Amino acid sequence: MTGTIFNIPFLAVAALVGIALYIIISQRNLIKLVMGITILESGVNLFLITLGYRAAGIAPIYTNAPEGVMVLPVPQALTLTSIVIGVATTALMLSMIMLTYRHTGDIDSEKSRRMKG
Amino acid sequence: MHTLVAHSAILIIAIPLLAAFLTPLISRVSKKARDILVIATLVFVEFLVIILAKDIYLNGIHIYTLGASSPSLTIPEHYMVPVRIILEVDAMSIFMGIISATVSLAATIYSISFMKEETGGDRFYTLLLLLVVGMLGLEFTGDMFNMFVFLEILSISGAALAAFRTRFADALEGGFKYIVISAVGALVILFAIGIFYSQYNLLNIAALAQAMQYTMLDKIALALLAMAFTMKLAGVPMHMWAPDTYSVAPAGTTPMIYIASQACLYGLFRTCFTLYGVTLNTATIGWIVIIIGVLSMFVGVTMAVHQSDVKRLMAYHAISQSGYMLLGVGVGLAVLGNPEALASYGREAMSGGIFHIINNALYKGLLFLTAEALFFRLGTRDLNKMGGMCRNMKYTSIFFIIGALAISGIPPFNGFTSKLMIYESVYRFNPILSVIAMLVSIITLASFTKAFQAAFTGPALPQYKDVKEVPKPMLIGMGILTIIIIFFSLFPGLIVNSIVNPATDALINQATYINAVMGGL
Amino acid sequence: MSKIVRTISNLLILFILTFGLYVIMHGHLTPGGGFQGGAVFASGIALLIVAFGSYNIQKKLKEHHFSILESSGAMIFIGLAFGGIATVFFYNFLVGSPLFGHIPPPGSNPGDIWTAGIIPLMNIAVGLKVIAGLSVIVLVMALASSKIEIEE
Numbered sequence: 001m002t003g004t005i006f007n008i009p010f011l012a013v014a015a016l017v018g019i020a021l022y023i024i025i026s027q028r029n030l031i032k033l034v035m036g037i038t039i040l041e042s043g044v045n046l047f048l049i050t051l052g053y054r055a056a057g058i059a060p061i062y063t064n065a066p067e068g069v070m071v072l073p074v075p076q077a078l079t080l081t082s083i084v085i086g087v088a089t090t091a092l093m094l095s096m097i098m099l100t101y102r103h104t105g106d107i108d109s110e111k112s113r114r115m116k117g
Numbered sequence: 118m119h120t121l122v123a124h125s126a127i128l129i130i131a132i133p134l135l136a137a138f139l140t141p142l143i144s145r146v147s148k149k150a151r152d153i154l155v156i157a158t159l160v161f162v163e164f165l166v167i168i169l170a171k172d173i174y175l176n177g178i179h180i181y182t183l184g185a186s187s188p189s190l191t192i193p194e195h196y197m198v199p200v201r202i203i204l205e206v207d208a209m210s211i212f213m214g215i216i217s218a219t220v221s222l223a224a225t226i227y228s229i230s231f232m233k234e235e236t237g238g239d240r241f242y243t244l245l246l247l248l249v250v251g252m253l254g255l256e257f258t259g260d261m262f263n264m265f266v267f268l269e270i271l272s273i274s275g276a277a278l279a280a281f282r283t284r285f286a287d288a289l290e291g292g293f294k295y296i297v298i299s300a301v302g303a304l305v306i307l308f309a310i311g312i313f314y315s316q317y318n319l320l321n322i323a324a325l326a327q328a329m330q331y332t333m334l335d336k337i338a339l340a341l342l343a344m345a346f347t348m349k350l351a352g353v354p355m356h357m358w359a360p361d362t363y364s365v366a367p368a369g370t371t372p373m374i375y376i377a378s379q380a381c382l383y384g385l386f387r388t389c390f391t392l393y394g395v396t397l398n399t400a401t402i403g404w405i406v407i408i409i410g411v412l413s414m415f416v417g418v419t420m421a422v423h424q425s426d427v428k429r430l431m432a433y434h435a436i437s438q439s440g441y442m443l444l445g446v447g448v449g450l451a452v453l454g455n456p457e458a459l460a461s462y463g464r465e466a467m468s469g470g471i472f473h474i475i476n477n478a479l480y481k482g483l484l485f486l487t488a489e490a491l492f493f494r495l496g497t498r499d500l501n502k503m504g505g506m507c508r509n510m511k512y513t514s515i516f517f518i519i520g521a522l523a524i525s526g527i528p529p530f531n532g533f534t535s536k537l538m539i540y541e542s543v544y545r546f547n548p549i550l551s552v553i554a555m556l557v558s559i560i561t562l563a564s565f566t567k568a569f570q571a572a573f574t575g576p577a578l579p580q581y582k583d584v585k586e587v588p589k590p591m592l593i594g595m596g597i598l599t600i601i602i603i604f605f606s607l608f609p610g611l612i613v614n615s616i617v618n619p620a621t622d623a624l625i626n627q628a629t630y631i632n633a634v635m636g637g638l
Numbered sequence: 639m640s641k642i643v644r645t646i647s648n649l650l651i652l653f654i655l656t657f658g659l660y661v662i663m664h665g666h667l668t669p670g671g672g673f674q675g676g677a678v679f680a681s682g683i684a685l686l687i688v689a690f691g692s693y694n695i696q697k698k699l700k701e702h703h704f705s706i707l708e709s710s711g712a713m714i715f716i717g718l719a720f721g722g723i724a725t726v727f728f729y730n731f732l733v734g735s736p737l738f739g740h741i742p743p744p745g746s747n748p749g750d751i752w753t754a755g756i757i758p759l760m761n762i763a764v765g766l767k768v769i770a771g772l773s774v775i776v777l778v779m780a781l782a783s784s785k786i787e788i789e790e
Binding site: 131135184185188 | 706708712713716719723728729730
């Protein structure tokens, strides 16, 4: 965590977001598309938590807390809200895929789409 | 009454939220009580929006701090930055709030007769009220992360409503496309909020605007925010989800999902004008907004001409009309740093664009409701199969004629007034853009002539011999929008001076917005 | 599922549900709160569905029970937020009163559960809503996918 380009959590964020965007653009299977969106969400959540880190910091809890600088608590609250929203969105998308499978018998996005033009 | 006005900003958001979760409990008692609860909630919200609007035009920006010891205590003592969630309602926010509340009321009255025939009605009304909460929350908030949360509430409710009729496979496809685009767009906005927090430790829009230094990371955040908001408001080239989603949404929810994407248009303007403001290189950003607007106008209307599905045709026209608003406000943004150009034509271009938002919401909402009325009675959306409906559905055809004339910019309707303001001021900026706008208006008229002739005129078809007029609640819903359109057409000067010009000034004056929260710090 | 799985899940479910309620209740002192405890509780319900089959669970836990629980959780939350409307919406009106009203000393302290005003009550309301919401998602998806297998 010296602030150079080898800051591992930020590299992990870049890798996750890059892989997720590639999956969303190129995959035709609808379940894999939802997986890509989940990976994108994990990447953005990791970014939010990592930007709050302070060097040699402890968890921001006052109950029986040891001495030391605390990491920022506000991004942790933002991340928690984002995780809850992600659960709701994933549940909605998976329900729609299950109903589409019941109608068309296929979860390939090229074969199960009906509206063009 | 004074305390009602003081608390009205949060009551407008909290009362539909309470009613949304009271609906499943009340619908076990009786279905009529549930309908009355929903309509009464939206009427009360409309009343609160009107009294808040009157107070804002008299007394300036309205601040509400959640959880403090008084509503306007944004910065407690010994603090240097605002804490807690702050709702900040200025003239532009209440303008969008008036649009959202009115169209939602008309669309919900319209939906009552639809929902008598469908099952799962209480879930429909819960989702509808949550969509209203999401729209009004997005328009009233003064905090970036709160904007993200309300944007997600709006997207999830809108997608679930679009896919409501699960017995049709294309409804599920439209809803799925909407939720995928919304999820990716909202995550990009969250990334940009993370970039802001890491640099400035602030989430409040006014505090960020004061501390903004326009570093390289801020430029990346502006690009991400502009891209995400363009995805959500169906601007070309990210408009592919809009025709599918608008054509399959049931009952009166299509105007509401459309107004939700106009709320994202408000989010884009709030970011460009208030969050960045004078630190931007406004000529570049303004030209990008103008180019997105011109592409939307042109692509929307040329794709609309050969459609055979009536709601898909109207969805493409919705994309095209959003282009007019982006063009008008984009011209204002491009000359924001140039005081004499701003005073001579920039302000009028922005007023034209903003006036077009409310006109478009009214007549596009009316046209979507008439198309859904055709689907309700005939069971099809295909124009090739319809014909001769003006004998059976007299009121619906009158509403369709009024909507079609208004959208094509025929005088004396309100579409003509706002388009004339845009043509005149954009001509002084760059003549070619104005000529393209007029050409698009002519093609719009041609497309609606085709739609009217196919659906309403022509010989009476034998299979539609005993189709009656639509039920009374649907006529009342369409009638409310028509009366407001006629009122705007007769008194355009009154509307521009009292509602539109304060909104334009609120967008241009960034300093007033910042001082209301920071209080001179 | 076999008899071993059913017996072990009958033993474990008590500890899982208790731990979920503990995480909800102590949200203002230790990491946790409404959503986290509700998610633990709902994963206990998911364990029951996997062990006993969704059809048997659906005979006892019906969807409209969850709907009533969810609506009442949301209404308690918004009712508590309206409770302080005399000052400002969401005002913490229980600080100083006998119910959850102690004021903790600043800095590091051994945690006292009777602090923080309306926050523990809002944690309980959010916990009820999340329990109902996540359980009904898992139950309905399990029922729907078993029907798809039957239809094949």
